[in-house]
Amino acid sequence: MLSTLFTLRPYLLRYRWRYAGGFIALLFRGLLATALPYLIGQAIDLLAAGDREAAYRIAVLLLGVAACKGIAQYVMRWILITISRDIEYDLRNDLSSHLVRLDRRFYERYRTGDLMARATNDLSQVRSLLGPGLMYTAELGVVFVAVLSVMAWTDWVLTLLIFAPMPLISLSVGYFGRRTHEQFQMVQRCFSGISTRVQEHLAGLRMLRAYNQGIQEQERFAGANSEHLDASLGLVRIWRTFYPLLELLVRFAGIAVLGFGGWRVLQGSITVGTFTMFWYFLGMLTWPMIGMGVVVNITQRGIVSLGRINELMGNRPEIADSVRTKHRIQRVRGSIEWRNVSVVYPKASSTALSEVNLRVQEGESLALIGPVGSGKSTLANLVPRLLEPTEGAVLVDGVDLRELSLGVLRRSVGHVPQETFLFSRTISRNICLGKPDATEEEVQAAAAAAMLNTEGDSFPDGLQTLVGERGITLSGGQKQRVALARAMIGHPRILVLDDATSSVDAETEHELLQRIRWRMLAGTLLIVTHRVSTARLVNRIVVLEAGRIVDEGSHRELLARGGLYARMHERQLIEEELSRP
Amino acid sequence: MSSGRSIGRDAARESVPDTARYDAALFKRLWLYLRPYADFAGASLALLMINSALGVAGPLLTQVAFDRYLKPDPAGGSFLDRFLPADPFEGILAVCAIYFAVAALSAITRAIQIHTMHYTGQHVMRDIRREVFAHLQRLPVRYFDRTPSGRLVTRATTDVGVLNELFTSGLVAIAGDVLTLVCAFGAMLYLSPRLTLVYVCVAPLVFIVSFVFRRYARNSFRDVRKAVAKLASFLQECFTGITELQLFNHERHALRDFESINEEHREANYRAVRAHALFFPAIDWLNYLGLALLIAFGGRWVVDGALSLGVLLAFLLYGRMVFRPIQDLAEKYNVLQSAMAGAERIFGLLDTAPDPAASSGSPRQLEEPSVEFRNVWFAYDDGHWVLQDVSFEVRPGEMLAVVGHTGAGKSTLVSLLLRFYEIQRGEILVGGRDIREWTPEEVRKQFSVVLQDPTLFSGTVAENIGLADPSVSDRAIRRAAANAHLASHIESLSAAYEEPVLERGGGLSVGQKQLVGFARALVRERPFLVLDEATSSVDLDTERAIRDTVSKLLVGRTSIVIAHRLSTIRRAGRIVVLHRGRVAERGTHEDLLAQGGIYSQLYKLQSLAETSEAA
Known part of the structure; x- marks a missing residue:
């Protein structure tokens, strides 16, 4: 006592x-x-x-x-x-x-x-x-x-x-x-x-x-x-x-x-x-x-x-800088490698990822596609070190993430989840989360890249509109675009979009991805999606199922092989057909 | 500031008569709830009076002991003198004995008073809660679509609790304070009207200081509450958005913001601390001001022989007794205000008109189990049709499948059939009769229903299947569970059928919850089945169990099934395809497939979904 x-x-x-x-x-x-x-x-x-x-x-x-x-x-x-x-x-x-x-x-x-x-x-x-x-x-x-x-x-x-x-x-x-x-x-x-x-x-x-x-x-x-x-x-x-x-x-x-x-x-x-x-x-x-x-x-x-x-x-953070951290590395170029990565969640019966090996070049765009529970989000979450691999290692520029300072890593990686959290402040301040000292122009530019300031959104006070409990409720697509602007304002070298455009309609999505690609310049782009229509916008597509990579190639190659990807494609075509007014 | 206050005062003056009349109406209504317990409430009030009277005995007895025995003084005669012995030692003992009797009697009356008061308050609360809940049963489903459930929960819980406050800490406490004051001042007047006049000068000061403090404290407490709420919502945001904060290296900024909110909280508390730190010494000093006045005036009269020392001492003791009630009275106004607001909200709910459909119609006998929708139009909001001109028929013993893409209006069909809503145009016939000729209960009695969301509630597994229906036997529950492939799982639980289900069905898998929903339908022998299949995917074993249970449910019942599973659809005699609120196609499975329309696409979609899940 x-x-x-x-x-x-x-x-x-x-x-x-x-x-x-x-x-x-x-x-x-x-x-x-x-x-x-x-x-x-x-x-x-x-x-x-x-x-x-x-x-x-x-x-x-x-x-x-x-x-x-x-x-x-x-x-x-x-x-x-x-x-x-x-x-x-x-x-x-x-x-x-x-x-x-x-x-x-x-x-x-x-x-x-x-x-x-x-x-x-x-x-x-x-x-x-x-x-x-x-x-x-x-x-x-x-x-x-x-x-x-x-x-x-x-x-x-x-x-x-x-x-x-x-x-x-x-x-x-x-x-x-x-x-x-x-x-x-x-x-x-x-x-x-x-x-x-x-x-x-x-x-x-x-x-x-x-x-x-x-x-x-x-x-x-x-x-x-x-x-x-x-x-x-x-x-x-x-x-x-x-x-x-x-x-x-x-x-x-x-x-x-x-x-x-x-x-x-x-x-x-x-x-x-x-x-x-x-x-x-x-x-x-x-x-x-x-x-x-x-x-x-x-x-x-x-x-x-x-x-x-x-x-x-008494609780200590498990993901934090340690004696292994190499503080002299202050910049990241953007190549990513998953080396023999396995992830097992505590209390889960099966592995979320088993022995995944994958490399992404600096400046490359890659789509990860697969059904629910295939492990694609887990794979993406490893990049900003939201979780640690149970086995194997994730490397950026050839350096194990555990040796990279967490501050540097997170400054270099933009991550947009499907369900994002917006704070009850103005849209502009939510975007600034990614760069607290950003100027008005920078916010505008990021918002533009995320296609936020179009007429269609009708925010009463523009980017100064308050969101959340005391403000307006944003639609799923609007929220996702705010999150996107937030992730891009700091010009990250790696951008991870984890089903981040799922609530945006297909046509807008196409333009959105082009703008993102343009803004990212030589940065690396990782797109996680369950929609074929999204994946096909990228040249290199990796198909995941039950924690393993089952296929890889371009849209055309994957369709030709007629596997899981082709089935997903067919299904989504019918759904589109039925939803058409 | 000053102008604002005067405006406020004007407004208050204007609204006073209305408020008074309104409050009177409110009290009248509350009295109706109190009436069944009038005996208890009356007893409580009577005991309160006795207790207050006994409370003033202490100083009186001290006065007697003083003036008759300790420092005999003819100026301090008392009505008790006749009964008391002349010998001082015996006399003191007698006074102590009287005081002891008073103390004991006071303890007893107080105990009974507390009991009767709270007994009344608690029972009134229970009655109001019961009435609120019973009223919820009578409100139309539409009402619940509009009203957030949190608000309704508050009505039945917190608001009723506030009403109890009104009774116990409000009215009864005020009565207690007033009675104590009356008794104490009565005793003081009896002892010395002159000295009472001197002492009474302090009372308004006490009241004013307390009143000003309460007002200031109320404001500062409001600021504190606001600051606490701000702290809480900021923390909540931080904890919910912790991943975002960490991903954007924003921890330090968030902490800086937090510190300033924390600072605001501290500042608000500082103000409250200052108010308290000032108030208590001030009120205490007023207390001594009263005593000083008594000593200054009374003391002189004592030396002049106009007043006995015992009376002065009694006054000094009474001085302490009347302080608390005066302070309390200044506070009670707030309690009353918030309680009245609570009462208003509760009565607002009770005054909401019940479902008109519930009282219309009459019980009827079902002649043949058939269902027909005849040119049905329905909209949740005016002008936005969810169903347009929908017609179809289900013949006795037949199974009809309704299919359609998301948002086609399938689940609405079920709601209309069970008369959760009234249709705008057309008719729905059950057994050849318009359902509006029946009471909703009679209509629903004809159906075994499986809704998309099986909603389990806390209670045992058996209760969740039998729904506390006295007509459902334990054996029937067991049989239904066995038929729904739940028996082995339930029997593996430590308390089997008596195992408690956690809130919202925690501890059961999605598939098991659905099976409980099926068991509910199986346990009841009803001519019709309405099944709204859930879309969530389940593992293969459960899938097989569900398929089997569905086929058992269909036996001997006229069925309408909102179908998603291919296995269910294939069982249907006829299929109705709903698309954007209209019947787009109808026919048998083979016919519809051959047509190559919406149905064939839906079918293909579902088969793709089922194969990719199976893979």
Whole structure:
């Protein structure tokens, strides 16, 4: 448990001086807060003695001390809570800068929702531990020691009596807090049960209506509904014991003051002022005792959350520069070679690629074609090192990719997947992802090469149109062309189009590929496709099936041989025919 | 800024009467849900009153103990004096005993009050949820096409939860606060009207400070929430687009952007921290201002003999008691506002008109199992015809295959036959009668249906096949599973038929899900079969299983099959070719092939697809 907390050490050290200031303010606040009931007690004693002027004097003094206490409290809160916000800020930056370096494997293991939960909820739990958690603990300590010293010094027997129920308060807050938390999670589960029921009902609406499941569905929903009711009532059962019990315990302490304190007054061993002071101290201690239980829970949850964050920080990227990296290679010319490459995905039964050997010359255009699952995308993904070959090696300019700096490689390889991701920014800024310092003209040129700025697209604000949730929704073809512009703006030496024009119609595609070829100049072009109409635009076509290269040649040669390629061709011709208006 | 506020105020003033009337209507409607639990709600309220009254006893008892025993003072007489012994030691003990009784009684009433209050709230919530869900059953399919399902889920879950808040943390808490204030001020007035007047001066200050703080805090919380949302959506984008970020060496830029959003989040929180750091000391200082006033004025009166010390002490204790309720009241307005909005949304859904078709028509007996589409026209949106003048007939016991390219309108046929939508022109006849003369339920009762997407839901395997139909026996489920080639797989599961299916059928393959869909149809003895074949490809074994199951399904049923598989198409007596919403060709397989039209092309396409998959 403590080793988990150890990761926070550098962050805590960074703010050590501010922490010191905050704790000094905290100390002052505690001492001044203890002085206030003492003043009230004094007032009562002086009034009992008939000192008429004492009333004013003490009232003014009371206000003055209270003001100082207020200032100290303000400083304490401000410093200590802002530090926790600062550490939260640091931690979140560090976490995200770690996460963006991790590779695909990691992102396949952790779902986005899970990562989000850790970067937001868990982080704020850790923040609560460092801010309110730490502050309340220290505050409790100071108030306790100060109040206890004054009380015990005045009348230690009475102090003991008052204190008898205090630990019970803390314990019951801790215990019931935990039970509430557990039961609350149960309620949350039942709550998601309800929402799952509704979701599933809506998803299967037609099937359920077709089978007249109305009444059965209502019964099933009633089941989830009453489960939720039961869980909630379970929570109510905890509350209905907890809150009254808490009040009762606090009142017991009050009875102790009244009874035993009163007895002491009658005995003459304490004054009525002291009696009053004890009443006030009782009030000062009750809230901290309740707070103690809360602090324990904050601490526990904070440590669990920190553990979950540490787990992420413990992951190392598998695809990254290493000692083998030759940093002196800063440029890539563009020939690619797959040498005996095999790829097996984890948990998959068959190999995605087996012993593939293929060479592409610098400046050449090559099409990879094959049915779904033939391994053509895997082959292409190896080039920008989105994944590593299980066996064999991929070489660019004769250099193993594992010896090439990742930054240089990715600057030199443009990769456009079929399903691309556009960020919710302007189209122009999405294109600039490939070259953050690009000028307006460069963006225009890249967009033109990707045939983006034609009239047909009708973007309301041209390239400054916002896309995504708050902007417009682009069609599949538009998205693909934005991605294409994004890949080309940096003038990569190698361009990999992984089914990247599948949503563009055949005629546009033809012109698009010509423009791309023109812009790429002497660069290497790798086109992955399942469409014969796309592949035939390129001289050299490689046919893949079940992870192996089964054929290679020009469109005409492949058709003449009448294999898989020819069958795909025939099928696509009919589909075209049927789709024609 | 100031002008903006005054405009806002004007607008608020204008809308006040309407809002009030509206809120009244809303409350009236909510009262209908509360009425079944009126006993509990009433008890809760009564106990709340008792509890508030008991709550003020502590300082009163202290006053008595003080003025009668600790520092006897004739100015501090009390109604309790008659019952209390004269001996101080016995007296103190008696006061403690009374206080103990009060504490115990208060704990008991509080426990029952909490129970009755939440019991009511939770049951009302359950009832509203039940009604919302039942209402969903009555809405037409068209409604669900238009409304995002996320929104409907929220209605049934979060919005109802907010309503509960309205009841428990809203109305009841306000009642509790008001009662505590009333009781405390009552006790103070009883002890000393003069001193009460002095103390009451502080109350407006507390209220104002709390109100200003709540307003400021609300704004800063809104900023924080916005910043959190921004952080979350940025992170979400980064995680979803991580490949893109890495491919374009964009990590560092993204981090820079992230840092500035993170900074925004920190700044927003700083403001919230400042508000809190100011508010708590301020409210605390006001508390001491109250005490200082009491000591300054009350203290003088005590020395003058006009007031007893015990009364002053009681006031000092009450001073602490009334602070929290005043602060809380300033906050409650928000809870009420958001709860009213939730109620409005829920009632909006409940007021949506149900499917008119559901109530029309009457139960009928089926005379002969035949289906006919007669000049049917249909459009989802006005003017955009999906089906145009479609006519065909399925004779009793016959199997009709409907084929066509993607988007020809095949699945729409199924939706119309099952009366998910009403056709615009023409008629659909089942057993020679227009389906509009039947209730939709009666029409659907005639069909075994296999839809393209089998949609499994969380529940056991058996439930997924039997659909919680009481008329379906376990034996029938087992037989259907065996016929659909599922038995061996199901029996290999650890809990067999009682094995839970994960959400959306996780754990089952695509083919197995389809087979579950077939088993659903097999389990029911119905005169008609409607089968909309899935297009997704499955492995060879599953393919064989599906073929076999289809042939079992066809036995003894009048069938309409939206067919993709050659094996299914070849089984059909007659084939209708749908093309762009019209019947383009019709006839037997051989006739159509000989025609060399659309059908022959579709046929060739499918055979190419099936051979390349088999290869």
